[in-house]
Amino acid sequence: xxxxxxxxxxxxxxxxxxxxxxxKLDRSLxxxxxxxxxxxxxxxxxxxxxxxxxxxxxxxxxxxxxPLAGFFILTNALVTAAVILYCWGGGKTTxxxxxxxxxxxxxxxAFACSDFVSLYVALEVISIATFLLIAYPRTDRSIxxxxxxxxxxxxxxxxxxxxxxxVYKVHHSFDFAGLRGAPPEALAxxxxxxxxxxxxxxxGLWLPLTHSESDSPVSALMSGIVVKAGVLPLAxxxxxLEEVDPIVRFLASERHCxxxxxxxxxxxxxxxxPFTRFRSWGLSWRLQKLVASMP
Amino acid sequence: xxxxxxxxxxxxxxxxxxxxxxxxxKIISMDVMSTGVVAYYVVIAARxxxxxxxxxxxxxxxxxxxxxxxxxxxAIVIGLSIxxxxxxGVMKLSRDNPTLESNEIEKSNTP
Numbered sequence: 001x002x003x004x005x006x007x008x009x010x011x012x013x014x015x016x017x018x019x020x021x022x023x024k025l026d027r028s029l030x031x032x033x034x035x036x037x038x039x040x041x042x043x044x045x046x047x048x049x050x051x052x053x054x055x056x057x058x059x060x061x062x063x064x065x066x067p068l069a070g071f072f073i074l075t076n077a078l079v080t081a082a083v084i085l086y087c088w089g090g091g092k093t094t095x096x097x098x099x100x101x102x103x104x105x106x107x108x109x110a111f112a113c114s115d116f117v118s119l120y121v122a123l124e125v126i127s128i129a130t131f132l133l134i135a136y137p138r139t140d141r142s143i144x145x146x147x148x149x150x151x152x153x154x155x156x157x158x159x160x161x162x163x164x165x166x167v168y169k170v171h172h173s174f175d176f177a178g179l180r181g182a183p184p185e186a187l188a189x190x191x192x193x194x195x196x197x198x199x200x201x202x203x204g205l206w207l208p209l210t211h212s213e214s215d216s217p218v219s220a221l222m223s224g225i226v227v228k229a230g231v232l233p234l235a236x237x238x239x240x241l242e243e244v245d246p247i248v249r250f251l252a253s254e255r256h257c258x259x260x261x262x263x264x265x266x267x268x269x270x271x272x273x274p275f276t277r278f279r280s281w282g283l284s285w286r287l288q289k290l291v292a293s294m295p
Numbered sequence: 296x297x298x299x300x301x302x303x304x305x306x307x308x309x310x311x312x313x314x315x316x317x318x319x320x321k322i323i324s325m326d327v328m329s330t331g332v333v334a335y336y337v338v339i340a341a342r343x344x345x346x347x348x349x350x351x352x353x354x355x356x357x358x359x360x361x362x363x364x365x366x367x368x369x370a371i372v373i374g375l376s377i378x379x380x381x382x383x384g385v386m387k388l389s390r391d392n393p394t395l396e397s398n399e400i401e402k403s404n405t406p
Contacts, residue, residue: 059362117366117369120369120370121369121373124373124377127377128376128377128380131380131384132380135384138387140387140388140391140392140400140403140404141404143384143387143388144388144400144401144404145404146384147318147381147384147385147388150377150380150381150384151312151321151325151381154325154374154377155309155312155325155328158305158325158328158329158332161332161336161370162305162332162335165335165336165339165363168339168362168363169339169342172360172362174366209405
């Protein structure tokens, strides 16, 4: 089972690079990568028992795969498959499919990991892949929007790193569970990083322009999966620490209000699309359900 | 004391990012900020000792903690790649916006 999980994590990256070697097969290979993820998520639902992997002692990488992560992984697989099918006859280049699959793999990794450093690496890979996808048309505007995104996310991740080392200082481990007993400033810095990556209101004000200015497939990828890579770790932290519970609950409902009011306040074609709005409602609803179902 | 200097570096970088108008200056400020973060990891690693942790015949001395150093190595590499990406983006932008002032670019590129 452990080998299967590791293969599942490595698979999209591997296929992403193989796509460059066989440009003719780009769409089929990309679709195959998404379907493998979907199958893995279904298998997680069937197993029901959470799988915990701890590689290289307690300093190393730890992964947690439970049905909760399964929902997110399934979403990831569905959104990626939908985007690939949408672009099937659209004349996108091999580069686009390879980047989409690499993005897919890094989002999967972000959903699976349960320590701060692996999460950091996964989130940074997500930023780079997203930047490349946003800047893909290479117009001035797209490059500028991509640069803005990269700036915001990198600065947020630097604060997150400071928070992570504060957790390490107390527990000599980067595990999510170390958040209990960590100083409040560690919590604040880590939450700052994750809230910015999750595009949640005030810290997520980069989101509307970035989403509306990118291509519609890229916009769908960003709203469908990229922002959730920040949200699932946030929910996991709330599961470890009941003091955080009211904060996450508040953010979930606030995101809900924001999702309804923002499209009306500003002229944003992509953000106005019903798909995106339902996505926001769905996410906030899920988060509230999740927090409500906590023991 | 050392920690205070490190935090001063991080804040200098952060305010540089916020206050500088030129994009290249912003990227340099981001580098300063990430240098501060790297230095903080090194300071934390050196709390319990300064010796390089290599197994040898020498009697037990106060070793530095290798884990934060190993972790921050990854962050340095990622930071480098992100900065190079940003510089490429800025090079592309500089053809049409030679002054590279962020407010000017923002004005001409928002709908």
